[in-house]
Amino acid sequence: MPELVSHPIVSTSQEIASVCQAASQAAQPYAALPARDRARFLDRIAQQLECLGEALLQTANRETSLPLARLTGERSRACAQLRMFGALIRHDAWLDVRIEPGDPARHPVAKLDLRRTQIPLGPVAVFAASNFPFAFSVPGGDTASALAAGCPVVVKAHPGHPETSRLAAEAILRAARDCGVPEGTFGIVWGGPETGRALALDNNVYAVGFTGSLRAGRTLFDLAAGRRRPIPVYAEMGSVNPLFVLPGALVARGEALAQGYSDSLSLGAGQFCTNPGVLVGLEGLAFETLIDNVAERLKRIDPSPMLYDGICDAYVAGIGRLYEDRRLVCHFASDGTAAALFSVDAATFLSDPILREELFGPAAIAVRCVNLDQMRQVAEVLEGQLTATVHFEDSDVEAVRMLLPNLVRMAGRIVANGFPTGVEVSPAMQHGGPFPATTDSRSTSVGTAAILRFVRPVAFQDFPSSMLPTELRYGELAEFPA
Amino acid sequence: MPELVSHPIVSTSQEIASVCQAASQAAQPYAALPARDRARFLDRIAQQLECLGEALLQTANRETSLPLARLTGERSRACAQLRMFGALIRHDAWLDVRIEPGDPARHPVAKLDLRRTQIPLGPVAVFAASNFPFAFSVPGGDTASALAAGCPVVVKAHPGHPETSRLAAEAILRAARDCGVPEGTFGIVWGGPETGRALALDNNVYAVGFTGSLRAGRTLFDLAAGRRRPIPVYAEMGSVNPLFVLPGALVARGEALAQGYSDSLSLGAGQFCTNPGVLVGLEGLAFETLIDNVAERLKRIDPSPMLYDGICDAYVAGIGRLYEDRRLVCHFASDGTAAALFSVDAATFLSDPILREELFGPAAIAVRCVNLDQMRQVAEVLEGQLTATVHFEDSDVEAVRMLLPNLVRMAGRIVANGFPTGVEVSPAMQHGGPFPATTDSRSTSVGTAAILRFVRPVAFQDFPSSMLPTELRYGELAEFPA
Numbered sequence: 001m002p003e004l005v006s007h008p009i010v011s012t013s014q015e016i017a018s019v020c021q022a023a024s025q026a027a028q029p030y031a032a033l034p035a036r037d038r039a040r041f042l043d044r045i046a047q048q049l050e051c052l053g054e055a056l057l058q059t060a061n062r063e064t065s066l067p068l069a070r071l072t073g074e075r076s077r078a079c080a081q082l083r084m085f086g087a088l089i090r091h092d093a094w095l096d097v098r099i100e101p102g103d104p105a106r107h108p109v110a111k112l113d114l115r116r117t118q119i120p121l122g123p124v125a126v127f128a129a130s131n132f133p134f135a136f137s138v139p140g141g142d143t144a145s146a147l148a149a150g151c152p153v154v155v156k157a158h159p160g161h162p163e164t165s166r167l168a169a170e171a172i173l174r175a176a177r178d179c180g181v182p183e184g185t186f187g188i189v190w191g192g193p194e195t196g197r198a199l200a201l202d203n204n205v206y207a208v209g210f211t212g213s214l215r216a217g218r219t220l221f222d223l224a225a226g227r228r229r230p231i232p233v234y235a236e237m238g239s240v241n242p243l244f245v246l247p248g249a250l251v252a253r254g255e256a257l258a259q260g261y262s263d264s265l266s267l268g269a270g271q272f273c274t275n276p277g278v279l280v281g282l283e284g285l286a287f288e289t290l291i292d293n294v295a296e297r298l299k300r301i302d303p304s305p306m307l308y309d310g311i312c313d314a315y316v317a318g319i320g321r322l323y324e325d326r327r328l329v330c331h332f333a334s335d336g337t338a339a340a341l342f343s344v345d346a347a348t349f350l351s352d353p354i355l356r357e358e359l360f361g362p363a364a365i366a367v368r369c370v371n372l373d374q375m376r377q378v379a380e381v382l383e384g385q386l387t388a389t390v391h392f393e394d395s396d397v398e399a400v401r402m403l404l405p406n407l408v409r410m411a412g413r414i415v416a417n418g419f420p421t422g423v424e425v426s427p428a429m430q431h432g433g434p435f436p437a438t439t440d441s442r443s444t445s446v447g448t449a450a451i452l453r454f455v456r457p458v459a460f461q462d463f464p465s466s467m468l469p470t471e472l473r474y475g476e477l478a479e480f481p482a
Numbered sequence: 483m484p485e486l487v488s489h490p491i492v493s494t495s496q497e498i499a500s501v502c503q504a505a506s507q508a509a510q511p512y513a514a515l516p517a518r519d520r521a522r523f524l525d526r527i528a529q530q531l532e533c534l535g536e537a538l539l540q541t542a543n544r545e546t547s548l549p550l551a552r553l554t555g556e557r558s559r560a561c562a563q564l565r566m567f568g569a570l571i572r573h574d575a576w577l578d579v580r581i582e583p584g585d586p587a588r589h590p591v592a593k594l595d596l597r598r599t600q601i602p603l604g605p606v607a608v609f610a611a612s613n614f615p616f617a618f619s620v621p622g623g624d625t626a627s628a629l630a631a632g633c634p635v636v637v638k639a640h641p642g643h644p645e646t647s648r649l650a651a652e653a654i655l656r657a658a659r660d661c662g663v664p665e666g667t668f669g670i671v672w673g674g675p676e677t678g679r680a681l682a683l684d685n686n687v688y689a690v691g692f693t694g695s696l697r698a699g700r701t702l703f704d705l706a707a708g709r710r711r712p713i714p715v716y717a718e719m720g721s722v723n724p725l726f727v728l729p730g731a732l733v734a735r736g737e738a739l740a741q742g743y744s745d746s747l748s749l750g751a752g753q754f755c756t757n758p759g760v761l762v763g764l765e766g767l768a769f770e771t772l773i774d775n776v777a778e779r780l781k782r783i784d785p786s787p788m789l790y791d792g793i794c795d796a797y798v799a800g801i802g803r804l805y806e807d808r809r810l811v812c813h814f815a816s817d818g819t820a821a822a823l824f825s826v827d828a829a830t831f832l833s834d835p836i837l838r839e840e841l842f843g844p845a846a847i848a849v850r851c852v853n854l855d856q857m858r859q860v861a862e863v864l865e866g867q868l869t870a871t872v873h874f875e876d877s878d879v880e881a882v883r884m885l886l887p888n889l890v891r892m893a894g895r896i897v898a899n900g901f902p903t904g905v906e907v908s909p910a911m912q913h914g915g916p917f918p919a920t921t922d923s924r925s926t927s928v929g930t931a932a933i934l935r936f937v938r939p940v941a942f943q944d945f946p947s948s949m950l951p952t953e954l955r956y957g958e959l960a961e962f963p964a
Binding site: 028032096098099100109111112114115116119121221222225226229230232383384397400401404405408409411412413414415416417418422424426427428429430432434435436439440441442444449455456457458459460461462463464467 | 510514578580581582591593594596597598601603703704707708711712714865866879882883886887890891893894895896897898899900904906908909910911912914916917918921922923924926931937938939940941942943944945946949
């Protein structure tokens with residue numbers, strides 16, 4: 001998404017360096033805190049955010065145009081997320097501890113005592129998103145999971161909601177003071193791409209968490225990979241989240257599909273990374289009816305204000321380009337920020353990668369396939385996605401089996417007979433996917449597994465119990481000293 | 483390590499593309515094989531390698547100059563490694579399966595059925611190492627773990643041992659035929675850096691495993707990061723594996739330390755990535771005695787032939803540079819490939835990063851610190867390592883506590899009162915570490931956790947049991963169709 005650069009607060013490069021330096025100095029003492037103290041800190045952040053009451057919500061509403069009901073829910077989600085990571089680290093299970101007691105009698109070579117756990121990577125730079133001022137921003141999932149892992153955090157606030165960011169940052173700093181967390185464990189910097197660049201290149205930063213556009217995410221990835229000491233970048237970027245409708249489902253539940261799809265597409269003015277922007281079906285009356293029904297419903301939805309002028313401008317321009325594209329049929333579009341629906345034949349969709357790119361907002365392209373094999377080709381040509389969805393009935397099982405390998409290949413989450421918006425914050429969630437959905441398909445930015453992005457394994461060989469991290473002090477111990 | 487380029491076999495770019503294309507076509511059918519069939523394949527590879535008997539060992543001995551006893555042990559290790567991954571995937575535990583049954587009654591939003599498992603990344607390019615013709619080469623750990631994960635493998639044979647590579651590749655292909663594994667699941671390409679470059683850039687390759695020099699590893703990392711669709715590179719590169727000797731240990735076990743250290747340093751002509759090339763102690767009579775005793779022992783060891791002319795030339799040149807460096811004291815060195823020991827004061831060592839670079843071979847620098855604080859500074863300045871070792875007695879506990887955070891920061895494995903050579907192949911092993919030891923500190927190239935390098939998570943939402951991967955078919959299931 002485009003970033004506002006007009007906001008007056010921009011951190012100087014000295015300020016950025018000094019916040020990162022403070023994070024670096026906090027890294028060892030913060031990592032050394034007992035996990036229950038880090039958990040208390042996370043709980044306390046949630047509490048402090050709640051204490052800000054209506055004032056925080058009003059500020060966010062003013063800055064982002066998101067409705068109060070949505071913001072209320074999002075703050076609850078952010079607080080629940082902080083507490084979820086707190087609960088997670090109160091037990092050691094997430095550390096994947098592996099303990100092998102020594103065996104001096106083993107032949108031909110004695111077996112040494114070997115114990116493996118995970119340690120924090122070091123300070124993490126978190127790039128806040130525009131579309132979730134709480135849950136993917138200053139006090140969001142990246143911050144919560146990095147702090148849970150034992151890493152200090154430096155957030156680059158999103159320029160679209162500076163006051164919301166400042167209030168949240170102050171809440172985190174109050175929580176840090178309340179809990180006696182080392183100074184420097186949390187810091188915040190301000191500005192646009194230049195601030196981001198300085199942060200990604202700072203020598204005290206050991207990993208990057210990012211939510212935003214493909215362009216910005218890729219830039220950060222390239223900067224981080226080009227460093228003398230490269231660092232991992234977890235960038236969650238774009239996705240068109242294709243939704244495949246098989247013939248049986250179309251016949252059995254055409255009305256429900258139209259309702260569910262138009263709701264999912266227009267939710268939050270389409271400003272979700274799981275927004276289902278591509279609808280794939282077999283050409284014919286049933287699919288045309290679905291398209292018409294979706295268009296009918298979209299017409300009835302009042303356009304919501306979008307997050308920022310930049311996003312709005314990009315959306316309107318994108319709709320304009322689609323409208324002028326002679327290959328597409330326009331079923332509904334306006335010159336404002338209303339939802340929009342176009343359609344195209346699969347042959348054209350297959351031939352032009354531009355039609356497969358994300359347009360951030362409530363716009364969709366319906367793709368008509370001449371047969372199931374062409375639908376398989378559409379699945380084959382789509383690049384990495386956060387989600388892929390398929391609607392089917394009993395009679396469609398063979399077709400699902402044919403599509404499924406490609407849905408699994410392309411996406412991090414595969415949805416059956418549902419809609420991709422609505423991302424559960426839970427252990428089994430996978431919110432990620434192959435490039436260009438993210439820069440690291442091996443990770444998730446939502447759910448408990450997100451903590452694994454910010455740790456690395458370490459094995460201790462033959463250490464006395466008293467010197468080991470507490471989670472390794474089990475089983476038969478090495479003698480001291482060996 | 484430098485690579486021979488004189489060997490006549492070099493794959494053409496067409497050959498490389500066609501081997502990768504075949505791997506790509508095998509990816510889905512191979513991933514779809516039941517895990518027990520992949521396990522059988524791994525077992526069968528081990529069996530086929532054993533069936534090659536003495537002939538394989540003789541060939542490797544002729545090509546690498548490694549002694550037969552070492553090669554016998556290394557083949558056993560490679561076979562045990564293949565069988566270990568076979569045993570690992572016969573059970574689902576490694577998949578970190580997370581199952582959340584749905585709850586339609588949840589308020590305010592129904593909970594959907596969510597099930598998370600791991601799927602293979604796709605074809606993996608494995609770059610064979612020179613120093614382990616079996617265990618880190620064609621049938622080595624990268625191949626075994628990638629095949630276990632469900633990924634096809636394309637190996638770039640090391641030009642230093644082509645016949646050994648050919649025999650091993652044929653053994654794998656025989657095992658594949660015996661087990662009905664899809665054609666293309668295993669392939670091999672030949673050549674030097676140009677072949678490696680083509681492989682890392684091939685669009686059908688989804689990850690890279692590499693063991694070798696910092697220069698070659700970094701080049702592969704940069705190529706892979708610069709692709710339109712970046713791919714992960716697991717490059718295990720250089721390390722000086724510092725060994726810190728605390729005063730109590732020096733007094734209590736000086737003789738044993740000298741013996742253990744010189745054995746570890748000269749093992750296999752020092753051609754191990756865990757070779758302890760830096761010895762750190764407090765200046766004074768006890769440390770001088772240790773240095774003298776190590777030098778005495780090194781003098782008595784007959785120089786072993788090194789792997790290849792290139793490695794040998796680089797080692798001899800490196801020793802020459804150290805010998806001519808006026809800041810160093812030479813305790814023992816020859817103009818051949820014998821072990822060598824130099825010493826330097828910590829202030830000089832701290833000031834010059836070149837002294838902290840790996841010299842591949844049996845050479846070490848002893849570093850004299852004026853006090854424990856300077857020793858801590860040495861620990862602080864060292865970059866990423868595969869291992870860090872500390873020798874201590876009861877009286878040294880405070881000093882260990884001071885050093886330990888930095889040892890943990892720099893290394894993947896921390897050794898107490900032992901020596902870093904000898905890498906156990908087991909679940910608790912961590913063979914990896916921060917850059918420049920590897921390009922991905924979050925991974926290990928030895929032990930069962932190595933399989934995690936080649937998978938990514940996928941969540942299935944609301945799918946009927948019959949369409950799920952078998953490991954997800956537990957618990958209360960969603961109705962079908964939803």
